[in-house]
Amino acid sequence: MSLPHMSESTEMYLKALAELGDRDVSIARLAERLGVTPVSANEMIRRLGEQGLVAHMPYKGVTLTEKGREAAANVLRRQRLWEVFLYEHLKIEWAKIYELACSLEHATAPEVTEALAAFLGNPTVCPRGNPIPDANGAFAPLEGRSLREMAAGETVTVRAVNATSTEVLKYLQEKGILPGARVTVIEAAPLDGPLTLLVNGREAALGLSMAEFVIVEKTVNEGR
Amino acid sequence: MSLPHMSESTEMYLKALAELGDRDVSIARLAERLGVTPVSANEMIRRLGEQGLVAHMPYKGVTLTEKGREAAANVLRRQRLWEVFLYEHLKIEWAKIYELACSLEHATAPEVTEALAAFLGNPTVCPRGNPIPDANGAFAPLEGRSLREMAAGETVTVRAVNATSTEVLKYLQEKGILPGARVTVIEAAPLDGPLTLLVNGREAALGLSMAEFVIVEKTVNEGR
DNA sequence: AAAAATGTTATGGTTGACCTTATTATTTCA
DNA sequence: TGAAATAATAAGGTCAACCATAACATTTTT
Numbered sequence: 231m232s233l234p235h236m237s238e239s240t241e242m243y244l245k246a247l248a249e250l251g252d253r254d255v256s257i258a259r260l261a262e263r264l265g266v267t268p269v270s271a272n273e274m275i276r277r278l279g280e281q282g283l284v285a286h287m288p289y290k291g292v293t294l295t296e297k298g299r300e301a302a303a304n305v306l307r308r309q310r311l312w313e314v315f316l317y318e319h320l321k322i323e324w325a326k327i328y329e330l331a332c333s334l335e336h337a338t339a340p341e342v343t344e345a346l347a348a349f350l351g352n353p354t355v356c357p358r359g360n361p362i363p364d365a366n367g368a369f370a371p372l373e374g375r376s377l378r379e380m381a382a383g384e385t386v387t388v389r390a391v392n393a394t395s396t397e398v399l400k401y402l403q404e405k406g407i408l409p410g411a412r413v414t415v416i417e418a419a420p421l422d423g424p425l426t427l428l429v430n431g432r433e434a435a436l437g438l439s440m441a442e443f444v445i446v447e448k449t450v451n452e453g454r
Numbered sequence: 455m456s457l458p459h460m461s462e463s464t465e466m467y468l469k470a471l472a473e474l475g476d477r478d479v480s481i482a483r484l485a486e487r488l489g490v491t492p493v494s495a496n497e498m499i500r501r502l503g504e505q506g507l508v509a510h511m512p513y514k515g516v517t518l519t520e521k522g523r524e525a526a527a528n529v530l531r532r533q534r535l536w537e538v539f540l541y542e543h544l545k546i547e548w549a550k551i552y553e554l555a556c557s558l559e560h561a562t563a564p565e566v567t568e569a570l571a572a573f574l575g576n577p578t579v580c581p582r583g584n585p586i587p588d589a590n591g592a593f594a595p596l597e598g599r600s601l602r603e604m605a606a607g608e609t610v611t612v613r614a615v616n617a618t619s620t621e622v623l624k625y626l627q628e629k630g631i632l633p634g635a636r637v638t639v640i641e642a643a644p645l646d647g648p649l650t651l652l653v654n655g656r657e658a659a660l661g662l663s664m665a666e667f668v669i670v671e672k673t674v675n676e677g678r
Numbered sequence: 679a680a681a682a683a684t685g686t687t688a689t690g691g692t693t694g695a696c697c698t699t700a701t702t703a704t705t706t707c708a
Numbered sequence: 709t710g711a712a713a714t715a716a717t718a719a720g721g722t723c724a725a726c727c728a729t730a731a732c733a734t735t736t737t738t
Contacts, residue, residue: 239695257715270696272716277694289704289715320569333561342554345544463725481685494726496686501724513685513734 238336241305243274244283247294248302249392254291263394303367308335310356311346317357318350324357324408325399332394359390359409359445377413377425377436377444385414386446393443405434407444462560465529467498468507471518472526473616478515487618527591532559534580535570541581542574548581548632549623556618582623583614583633583669601637601649601660601668609638610670617667629658631668 236244246263247255261271275292278284283298294302312331316322322330338346344365347353354362354369363369374389388411393399406429407413416433417426424435436444460468470487471479485495499516502508507522518526536555540546546554562570568589571577578586578593587593598613612635617623630653631637640657641650648659660668 237694266695267697268715269698269717274695316566316569320566320573322565322569326565330563330566333563334558334566337557337561339554339557341546341550342540342544342558345540345546349544461724490725491727492685493687493728498725 236301236305239274240278240281240283241336243271243278244294244298244302245305245309247284247292247298248306249394253293254287255293256291257286260292300367303363303369305335306360306369307347307363307365307367308338308343310358310360310362311343311350311353312338313356313358314350314353314362315346323403325403326396327357328394328399329396357409358392359388360392372445374445374447376442377415377446378438378441380415380418380425380446382415382418385412385449387412387449388444389447390445391443392445393440398440398443401440402444405436406430406432407434407436412449413446460525460529463498464502464505464507465560467495467502468518468522468526469529469533471508471516471522472530473618477517478511479517480515481510484516524591527587527593529559530584530593531571531587531589531591532562532567534582534584534586535567535574535577536562537580537582538574538577538586539570547627549627550620551581552618552623553620581633582616583612584616596669598669598671600666601639601670602662602665604639604642604649604670606639606642609636609673611636611673612668613671614669615667616669617664622664622667625664626668629660630654630656631658631660636673637670 242264243260246260250259250263257271257275258268260275261268264271266274275284275286278298279286282295283301284292284294286292309328309331312334313327316327316330317324347365352364356362359372361369361372372390377386377388380386388407388409390409391399391402391407393402402408405427407427411429414428415425416428419425422438424437425441427434427436466488467484470484474483474487481495481499482492484499485492488495490498499508499510502522503510506519507525508516508518510516533552533555536558537551540551540554541548571589576588580586583596585593585596596614601610601612604610612631612633614633615623615626615631617626626632629651631651635653638652639649640652643649646662648661649665651658651660
């Protein structure tokens, strides 16, 4: 069951696929998130395909196989447990934990993962609001829709933030767009135009490519 | 002051040099500890020389430069802080912490190092008995001599264990040769012969290549 | 001082994960 | 349906860190 050894690169690809929704992810999208050229991503996806971790339907997209999904869950588990540790125990700034946890993740043996989970009290969500898979790879996929799809006038509650770049996370942090925040869409400009939001009584502008990774739920008027 | 980026490999070489005493370390010895061929080690030492981290006197040995010493202290700090965390907080078996901490070490940003040190209460020794350099790279070099040099009849106290292989550490752990243990040399066989020791009332045999990395102090009859 | 042991350098090879610059295939849209 | 946009593949290149084999240099031992 324990995979022979996964390179850091393999782990990053699996993680990105899982974060992007794990089915029919276009290679261009994947390449963009990973900061590599589409050609490189294509090459790498071929390799992952040979290892049985993904299935690639040309012109359709990439989908994790069952084996790939398990491996990805494992990577996400490590990633998010470290996020909890860095945030809760080391008091590291929210916007930085993803990147810092990412490095640690690659270096974490199964034994350490499980001991860490126990130390942290087996948390089920990370500080970015994403679920933490259990030791068997099971986890409730995130409910809710992307803030990107919301129309003007809607009020929603942020459930999770799926961004990974420290820069983007810093921007969201500054604007108060964190899990639990209540956000009202004041205006949604056409085309790729930004959303204008009301967060904590302040206005904030948010491009669609950032809004895409903010997962929200319609607020069900849960008491003032 | 922050070095451009150090590869994992560079860090391993610096760490090995520091652990081996950091002056006039032969390439063969270094290669052996790192599990690479002398040819590879030679090549790598040339690269490190070009970066100004080591000085290599052909046929004499390798010595860390000031810059190299600083970098090495930094690596050792991270390594040993993680050892403390894994042992004290995650309750991981003593023999395994070196190897597990080693992976984490390479993935640790300065920010995390300092937060971790604060979380742990700025410890000054690791569970293997080695000193932890402070944030500026200063640390008391270990006093004491190698168990290898002890003669029959001597009784000593183990101060530190500088072995790195999990297998070796497991053996030492089983025999009770841990920091703080009191050890009497019963017999020292000639040539490369083993030492016969008395530890906690039990006899234990120890090859010289293992004994080399057990740092001891003559027991000054401290009580009983 | 010669032989043996050890250390160094030269040469050429491998691997993984990237890159760029074409070229070719497919899909989408006007 | 044909052009434009997007996606895939092919070919060739780079880089770090290893490897093996072989030749050469220096030290140590006899």
